[in-house]
Amino acid sequence: MNIEQKIKKAIRDVADFPKEGVVFKDITPLLSDPVLSNDIAEALMERIKPLNLDAIVAIESRGFLYGFLLANKLNIPFIPVRKKGKLPGDTLEYTYDLEYGSATVEIHTKDIEPGWNVLIHDDLLATGGTAQAAAELLKMQGAHVAGFAFVVELTFLNGVKKIKPYCDNIVSLATY
Secondary structure (H helix, E strand, C coil): CCHHHHHHHHCEEEECCCCCCCEEEECHHHHCCHHHHHHHHHHHHHHHHHHCCCEEEEECCCHHHHHHHHHHHHCCCEEEEEECCCCCCCEEEEEEECCCCEEEEEEECCCCCCCCEEEEEEEEECCCHHHHHHHHHHHHCCCEEEEEEEEEECHHHCHHHHHCCCCCCEEEEEEC
């Protein structure tokens, strides 16, 4: 069984969450399986290692889970992108539109060096808005988006369309 088949076998569908009509792809079962989690980390590592990364930026909160693990394995900095008001100290922020309303994410101002090659990681790519916001935060600091990595991608929501202008290196281990 390949990594996509393993992920799809373990993912739990939760109907009508967070609202009616949505089928939520719950990654919790992946996290409770250490062998599968290691397989996921190794599959991501295999695909991102050629990118010559200086850091990994991961998106709150589920992106932190594999993002930190990957940064640690590559011996490079892990940098969180969080919702507004969650990071202490000086931050840069970026506001983006949601289906209904908007959201703002932040990153520390001193964590990224100009010219760095940075991977943006999250657990799931849906509409691409949050990953695009993270890419904008990197641009604001003079960094280069070297790639995007996701465990799961919901292709029917066309999130790739929003992030492809930043980089063609887009890894998704399982697609729906």
